[in-house]
Amino acid sequence: MSNLQNKRVLLGITGGIAAYKSADLVRRLKDQGADVRVVMTSGAQSFVTPLTFQAVSGNRVHTDLLNPNAEAGMGHIELARWTDVVLIAPASANFIARLSHGMADDLLTAICLATVAPLAIAPAMNQQMWQASATKENCQKLAERDVLQFGPGSGEQACGDIGLGRMLEPLEIVESLSGVFQTRELQGLKVLITAGPTREAMDPVRYITNHSSGKMGYAVAQAAVEAGAEVTLVSGPVAIQAPSGVTKLDIVSAKDLSDVVMQEVETHDIFISAAAVADYYCPAIADQKIKKSGDEMTLILKKTQDVLADVAALTKPPFTVGFAAETEKLAEHAKVKLKRKSLNMIAANRVDDPELGFHSDDNALHVFWQGGEQELSRNSKQKLASELITLVAHRYKLKIDNNNE
Numbered sequence: 001m002s003n004l005q006n007k008r009v010l011l012g013i014t015g016g017i018a019a020y021k022s023a024d025l026v027r028r029l030k031d032q033g034a035d036v037r038v039v040m041t042s043g044a045q046s047f048v049t050p051l052t053f054q055a056v057s058g059n060r061v062h063t064d065l066l067n068p069n070a071e072a073g074m075g076h077i078e079l080a081r082w083t084d085v086v087l088i089a090p091a092s093a094n095f096i097a098r099l100s101h102g103m104a105d106d107l108l109t110a111i112c113l114a115t116v117a118p119l120a121i122a123p124a125m126n127q128q129m130w131q132a133s134a135t136k137e138n139c140q141k142l143a144e145r146d147v148l149q150f151g152p153g154s155g156e157q158a159c160g161d162i163g164l165g166r167m168l169e170p171l172e173i174v175e176s177l178s179g180v181f182q183t184r185e186l187q188g189l190k191v192l193i194t195a196g197p198t199r200e201a202m203d204p205v206r207y208i209t210n211h212s213s214g215k216m217g218y219a220v221a222q223a224a225v226e227a228g229a230e231v232t233l234v235s236g237p238v239a240i241q242a243p244s245g246v247t248k249l250d251i252v253s254a255k256d257l258s259d260v261v262m263q264e265v266e267t268h269d270i271f272i273s274a275a276a277v278a279d280y281y282c283p284a285i286a287d288q289k290i291k292k293s294g295d296e297m298t299l300i301l302k303k304t305q306d307v308l309a310d311v312a313a314l315t316k317p318p319f320t321v322g323f324a325a326e327t328e329k330l331a332e333h334a335k336v337k338l339k340r341k342s343l344n345m346i347a348a349n350r351v352d353d354p355e356l357g358f359h360s361d362d363n364a365l366h367v368f369w370q371g372g373e374q375e376l377s378r379n380s381k382q383k384l385a386s387e388l389i390t391l392v393a394h395r396y397k398l399k400i401d402n403n404n405e
Contacts, residue, residue: 003244005033010083012108015043017158018090018124018167025170026056065107080114090124100138120148127163150176185393187228192268194275196236198254203286211358214238217274219385254304272321309341321345327352345369
């Protein structure tokens with residue numbers, strides 16, 4: 001089963017007996033690594049209490065359209081922006097009708113209108129209601145708007161009828177939802193990605209490092225896997241789990257990273273350098289812990305090997321993408337780095353904003369290439385990674401097409 005690691009799932013629950021299955025659905029989504037927020041209609045609360053979903057999701061359940069505790073009372077906008085996908089399970093005949101007509105008279109329908117994230121429904125109703133022409137017309141309208149439909153399944157229903165209308169089982173829904181994030185943008189390609197910090201030893205106890213958490217690089221690796229690529233991730237020491245489906249190679253120092261990358265890169269089509277590699281290292285590492293003596297200490301540092309420039313300088317380099325973490329003059333520094341290292345693309349981000357970069361879950365990127373640029377506005381690192389991979393896939397295809405002319 002494909003995983004939903006780090007995906008933000010907004011699960012909408014509407015009025016129907018199948019709502020009891022949704023508690024297990026939340027658990028299954030969390031097992032796949034998803035962060036789940038639950039929104040319940042008033043009808044859903046007649047079947048299962050919000051407390052149940054708060055317990056299984058670990059998050060507060062949302063029920064009210066006008067929430068005085070939300071920012072400016074606009075809870076539907078906050079949730080609509082937060083989520084990577086909206087899943088309605090169960091989706092009753094009434095909810096499907098209201099959604100198809102563009103109503104926004106409760107929190108869940110308002111979120112569906114306010115979000116740009118993919119929207120999926122898992123219908124659940126009596127078999128005769130499912131066969132009704134009005135329901136068929138409503139589902140057709142939603143399909144024309146690219147709303148995805150999972151199910152329904154067939155079998156015995158709560159009312160005793162037998163036929164189509166049952167909500168799919170939670171595992172079936174999870175499998176279908178995983179497919180929402182699968183694309184073929186990099187199908188058949190091999191992508192090498194670096195992520196995280198490096199550590200440059202001073203002695204057996206101390207080392208020089210930086211604030212990189214690896215979150216952006218790991219998000220890029222996950223997005224590349226979802227795009228169909230075969231991904232190798234070269235990672236410095238981080239405290240996060242590697243995405244499912246990648247081959248992870250652990251390194252510590254800048255030299256480790258350089259050695260591994262140069263060994264691997266020639267068999268890859270695309271190289272994305274998201275690691276925060278140390279610029280300098282200690283050429284003479286003390287055998288024993290350096291004891292404190294005096295008010296000052298002098299370290300002799302030597303410049304590390306520039307692996308990004310080395311990759312771009314290969315006789316047959318892969319499509320090479322760099323990252324630039326800047327605190328000032330972002331565009332100016334990024335463009336200089338792009339040209340000086342002969343890169344195909346560079347993604348620059350500000351790291352002086354405590355709400356962006358390094359340990360934050362959000363980021364914003366300004367991507368440059370020869371003769372062009374594109375801003376990727378502030379978003380979760382997962383969403384930004386997907387946008388970046390789409391851009392990389394597009395520029396890579398243009399390069400290949402130009403080379404074949």
